[in-house]
Amino acid sequence: MRSATLTIIILMTFTCFGQDCSLITTPVDGDVDIAVDSPIRWSAVPNIIGFVVSLGTTPGGGEIVNRRSSGQNNFYIPEVGLPADTKIYVTIGYFKAGQDFTTCEIESFRTVKITEAPNCTSLKNPINNSSNIAAETQLDWLYSPTATGYILSIGTSAGGTDVLDGFDVGNVLNYEAPEGLPADTEIFVSIVPYNDIGNAINCREESFITTSVVVDCGPYYDYLTGTSITLSPDINFPKRIGFCVRSPSTRISSDDDADGYRWFMVNSDGSETLISSEKIADIPKIGTYRYEAYNNIEQSTTTVECGKSVIFQVLPSDSATIHSIEDHRRSNGQVAIIAEGQGLYEFALDSRSGPYQDSSVFHNVTNDFHKVFVRDKNGCGITESSIQRKLTSDDFPKFFTPNGDNVNDHWQFITPKLQGEITVTSIHIFNRYGNLLTIIDPNLKGWDGTFKGSPLPASDYWFRAYAENGEEIRGHFTLKR
Incomplete structure (x- = not known):
């Protein structure tokens, strides 16, 4: 017979109006015309265990968010935004060791009146163009600011609605088909945000491919070999790379050992655009990108992918401008190269091929004539100058x-x-x-x-x-x- 113990915690609370209590800082108390997707931030309180936030349409109410924990973070971002043209009441509370739960003074602000329909959204999981997705996968999408609901259509062909036809899921950001999605099928998904003004227009359809075989890509323990097994490839790709601003594009490549590769550009709305399915990719501009490498795993009568991916930033880079050379050879044998530019630079003396060093200061430099070279680490060029011979x-x-x-x-x-x-x-x-x-x-x-x-x-x-x-x-x- 199983037994259960019920523990009842009684919170002793008191309302705080002093300096130790939090005040909202974004928006501030009494603000108007606040964006519906605005984060709620408040002043920090030292030595707390955690914050609790309530958002309501009545003083002290929790109609929107009721006593939601934010941990030790002094901010909260409403997952589906805030109601438009509404007075929002904010109640912040916190726990401190050895003290009763503290509730801070109620503050408020008013959100902006909405005059336009929302923008489109995009799938968050599975992402567009992905494959080997389990048929029981829950669909998740990104919040579209000002949306108060979403109309979802799912089909097995472009524009199709044979799985789900224009279903209003309400103001949520996920949906799971009660009986799962068709297996081994390309699934087409249309998500249309709406609000009181109208529906988003021209929202693009996205798709992914399901599988009937779910593979454990690992890591898992192999009892036969006594080792940990991972079927996905090991990836080693930097989180930041440079884009040569004087070039129309920058070519990058992967050194990872994998069966396949994909490169995606992450758009401003969170959606992704496939730019390459090869080991190399031509990056068209600065921004956020996702690199994916995968191995093909044979299972029964089908092949599935086990992959890993990394988000990376493409930042502007350029060859250096040598602003000046500080020549201190007479006093201490040093030469310092003052270089400017958008890139990451390394420095060499007398030889264009190096060796290069990260420091721009060279020691024990003779009084002879020298050449200096400044190389952009992202391959955007080498700049050279000279140090004239020092007379003695x-x-x-x-x-x-x-x-x-x-x-x-x-x-x-x-x-x-x-x-x-x-x-x-x-x-x-x-x-x-x-x-x-x-x-x-x-x-x-x-x-x-x-x-x-x-x-x-x-x-x-x-x-x-x-x-x-x-x-x-x-x-x-x-x-x-």
Whole structure:
């Protein structure tokens, strides 16, 4: 004999008007012309166990939603919307450990008056163009804002109504045929939302294929092998990919091992458009997409699919613009590439083929001429620029011998090989006491070791060279007699 224990919980409640109680924030108390699909949000309360929300057409009533738990979420989205042109009363309550149930002050707002028929909806489950659907499957569809009911037709041919003919299911978002759907058949479904203004127009028909064989795709435990079995393929596809904005489309592909593939574009109304049944797909624009991979499983006299899918976002991407290059080689050997753009970038030095790194900062960079490369990770192009050679005192002569033999008689800057675009504009020469002796033009012969026409003695002399890019190079050299 079975016995049952009945536990009765008596909730002690009190109404709260203080700071610890929630106030609705969307919409706010007294708002008017609120959309019928508006979420209800309220202020958070610390350390709660859970919220309870009631929505009614009378103060404190629950005609729409009666004491519905929202967990610790301080929001609630009515599944089938709110009645139009109606004053909605909101009652929020919550549980706190060790305290009685708290009911907050009743607040209200008025919804907008509806002046148009609702838009069309689409199947949520099964999705359009799917296959191997169990005949006992419940149909689910998306809420159409402002709809107050739905007219459902089901047939075994396009436009057919032999399974269900224009049945008004009311203001619900699902339907299950009492005796199931015909097996091994393509099922055509038409869902027409309506409200007091009229019916949605030009709603497209959707379809899926049922099966008489239901396969457990797993995972399940195989007692013979002692392992977990999954008949669906393993899929490994990113949740975000880039779309090259300069291209009419972006081609993507799957590396997964499967018997078949499908790529769907998810439309703004939640419906899906099949764009490829191959391993590759050409993505036409940015947006939301669904990728599906499946294995064909042989069962008796038929083949069924076991599949997995993933929703992914296609985001805009582009080649980089190199805004500037911060050259700190003199101080710490570092170079930082400042790149801008819509893409995700990686960076390489001296070689277009890499290796590339995520960091835009390079360390221990020599003073030589370098090329930098910025590559978009989504394949939208490589941008390159250059880092000019850094001049040092080693690029200037260490000595000269002005003895009139026409060999090394003048001290002058000699442009080094692979200099890049660096141009020295002037060189100031000083004696050891810091007195300016002369300013020489790098395009002329140079300094002959005299001051006001008189030869200067053998000694060390100092120079300060100025480059066109703003660099200043200091050093010294020897005059030998």
